[in-house]
Amino acid sequence: MGRSKSAPSGGPDRPSVPEQRSGEGPYLQVKDLGVRFDTEDGVVRAVDGVSFAVERGRTLGIVGESGSGKSVTSLAILGLHSAKRATITGEIFVGGRQLVGLPEEQVRRLRGRDMAMIFQDPLSALHPYYTVGRQITEAYRVHHPRAGKREARQRAVDMLGRVGIPQPAKRYDQYPHEFSGGMRQRAMIAMALVNDPDLLIADEPTTALDVTVQAQILDLLADLQAEFHSAIILITHDLGVVSQVADDVLVMYGGRAVEHGSVEQVLRRPQHPYTWGLLSSVPSLHGDPDADLMPIKGNPPSLINLPSGCAFHPRCRYAGRNGDRSFTEVPELRPAGEEGHLVACHLPAEERTRLFAEDIANVGVAAG
Amino acid sequence: MVRFLLKRVLLAVSVLLAVSIVSFLLFFALPRDPVTGMCPKNCNAERLERVRTELGLNEPKAEQYANYMKGIFVGRDLGSAQGGKCEAPCLGYSYVNSEAVSDTFARVLPVTLNIVLPAAVLWLALGVGLGMISALRRGSLLDRISIGLTLTFASLQLYFVGAVLLLIFVYHLKILPTPRYVSLFDNPVEWARGLVLAWVTLALLFSAIYARLSRAQMLETLSEDFVRTARAKGMAKRQVYGRHALRAAITPIVTIAGLDVGGALGGTVITETTFGIQGLGRTAVEAVRQGDLPTIMATVLISALFVVIANMVVDLLYAFIDPRVRLG
Structure with missing residues (x-):
């Protein structure tokens, strides 16, 4: 874990915690977020009163065990919870717009364009019956309805090349099962970045990959962040990953935030017994x-x-x-x-x- | 792709060969002597023997089988007692019906096809459509009504539903004729009026099963990761369901539909009996009752052929739907 990040995500003189930064304010601000599911067994408080912020160009690592609420938080930001089953409280500001309670159609327009997501298992997250290229093109055309087929294809091929997939024009027409695990995750990243989102949420992006490929994917994310200057939330249970790429860390337990600070603070001078554990x-x-x-x-x-x-x-x-x-x-x-x-x-x-x-x-x- | 096709065709042919050998042995090696069944009352041992020789039943079993298969592909001479020259595809001669088996089939096969194929279109459209809508509106009133109806129809029997429909539409309301088969090319209106009850009955029962199946499939697909990905891209729900979810949900239904249609083509015995229409199914049952061995043998072969063809069509559709199949 002595590896340093391949691309610096901010100057050395930047403050460690985003809230203290002056100016227009962080790109993503989550205030007192609560996500509740009413089930037959009772009310599940999956997320309870969590607040954090991420600026453009910075990476927040959210750490916790399964069921700590980290994935639920990210799905809430994208507005992917079923309105029927989940009750969401608090505020989520993305680029200054408050999303909680916004009509589905308005959140949908932001989804994939301003905020995008990379999922854990790229094999199940990509549709098995459509070519990789078509799935990326689709993501582009949803938000660029006037883009022609050829333009969208070119854009997708460029993105495939940008994320380090060799022979992108040929790979465009292949299916997910013809890709290796690492290539699939690269394709997934290409799909998430095809619309230049300002916020990228990566939900355990390297968990399904072997260790060497993990390192490549993390490097790639850091490179792309330096290039596109997006805010990244990295959800993981792997502290090694956090120490490599995150600027700030949020430790969650039982749906609540238990520790929050810069990577340096949380990993070097942790204050919560859970983080110690x-x-x-x-x-x-x-x-x-x-x-x-x-x-x-x-x-x-x-x-x-x-x-x-x-x-x-x-x-x-x-x-x-x-x-x-x-x-x-x-x-x-x-x-x-x-x-x-x-x-x-x-x-x-x-x-x-x-x-x-x-x-x-x-x-x-x-x-x- | 060519290899894939070739493999499937070879497999299909070998299955059919196996079926023909087994059914041949089963029927012609049975203790029941086919000759006694066809001999008039006053026959003695000498006459029986003559008939037997004439029919070729004294030849070795292998030779009889070879002759039978030759008849199917190039035709054969059955001798004067069985109507003389029998053109390919010759399936033998039925003493019970006093005609070549192929002539019987030329009459009853279109009937079954005309019952099953339109019914299949109806039951698939109705069943899959209802199932998908109920999955998308899970928990709604529509969903609950659909669950109740499909459960009811899935538990009902063909002859019951058929009889009730007959009673209402033919005997009480008198808006439909007694079910019968009229060729589509002779009179399309009468064709439809004569068979509509059979279609509706089959469609009601089958679509109930398909609705339940499609609903379950669709619900399962909606919880797949790739559906979430599609939504995370910002696609509208309609596109997500129509493009991403539907295609994945429909795959297993294609398999089952293929097998059901193939099976039904082999004979819709109960439907034909309920509505008094002479199709393949009723012909098979009557042949069994009367010990009409050539006809039984031919129905077994034809049903097997339908099942095998249906399986091949399913395989091809699968390769078309699921890109992972093509290379495998």
């Missing part, structure tokens, strides 16, 4: 090779019936050190000390720093 469960290149990995004990919480107080308390080694607040009171996301670093934990700041130094840091932390 994530870091300790990843092997490190530089640490002691014989050191045991420490998995986070227990299972992710049920979103229908979240644990009281801090949702993480049943799995937290330190719950109860501060009276019974962890069991009864939901911790707010509060400044953790450094500027822009936020954490939702009842432990006092000094104690967190001490515990991290004593229990975690010397075991060998992943982000190297």
Whole structure:
């Protein structure tokens, strides 16, 4: 993980957390987002009060286990939840437009043009019966109805070439099953970028790929970001990926944000016991090779019936050190000390720093 | 593509050969002597023997089979007792009907085709259409009504629905004639009036099954990742459903439709019996009852031919719909 990003996504003097930047404001702003599903078993609060912002040219990594609400958040931004099943509250600003509650037709016009998405498994995310080229052309023509067939085709071929697919004109007419996994993900990226979106959401874009291809895809994303200057949200459970490409990190647990800050802050000086757990469960290149990995004990919480107080308390080694607040009171996301670093934990700041130094840091932390 | 076709055709031919051998052995090797069945009351052993020789039944089984197959492809001479020269495709001679089996089929085959093919168009259009609409409006009143209706019709029997329709339209309202077959080319109106009840009955029952199947398929497809991708591109729902979801959802239905149509062409016994129309199905049943071996043999072969052809058509359609099949 000592690899540096192949393309810098911002100058060295940029502030680490976007909210503090002056000017027109971040391209994407999510404020107090809530996504609720009413099911037969009860109300699922998949996302509860999450806020973040991403500027053009910067990358936010959203990290968490399955069911932590990271994918639900991204689908909510694109407006892909069924209005019948999901209730969405809060505000989502994309390029200054508030999307929550907007009619489907208006959100649809933004989708694929201003904001695009790359999905986890490119084999199932591409239609098996249509050629790759046709699917990209289609994405272009939806938002460029006056573009001719030849123009759209040329645009798609250019994009295929741009994402590093050799012989793009020939590949245009092939089907997804004739592509390798990495090539399919490149094609998926070409499709997402064909309309020059300002916001790109990548939902575990490298999970289905092998490690060498993962690195290539991440490099490609970074290159394209430098070129198109788009805001990127990278959803992943892989801290290695985050450390490679993200500028900022949002750690989610049980549908809530538990820690938020720059990559440097969250991975080097993590403040939340859950983040510690994530870091300790990843092997490190530089640490002691014989050191045991420490998995986070227990299972992710049920979103229908979240644990009281801090949702993480049943799995937290330190719950109860501060009276019974962890069991009864939901911790707010509060400044953790450094500027822009936020954490939702009842432990006092000094104690967190001490515990991290004593229990975690010397075991060998992943982000190297 | 040519290889693919060639492979399928070879496979189809070998299946038909196997069916012909097995059915030949089954029927001509049965303990029941075909000669006794066709001999008039006062026949003695000597006469039986003469007939047997005349029919070639004393020849080895392999030679009889070879003769039979030769008859199908180039025709053969059956001897004076069986109407003499029998042109290809010669399927033997039926003593029960006192005519060459191929003549019987020339009469009844068009009847079955004219019942099944229009009915199939009707049931596919109705079933698939209803299924898709109900999937897209899942949980709506329309969906619930459709579920109830299709469940009802899927559980009903052909002869019941057929009899009720007959009672209403032919005997009470008297707006339709007693079902019968008139050639489409002789009189298109009477053709339709004579067969419409059979079509509707088949279509009601089959479309119920197809509606349920299409609904389930469509719902499954709508939860596929590529449908979400299409929506994420900004495509309108109508385009997403019409272009991306429909094509994927329809694939398994094509298979089942092919098999059903192929099977139905082999004989719609119950429909033909309910409406008193003489088609392939009724002919087969009567042949079995009367021990009319050449006719039984021929119906088995023809039904097999239909099933095999239907399978080939399905394979071809599949290759057309799903690009992954072409190379495989």
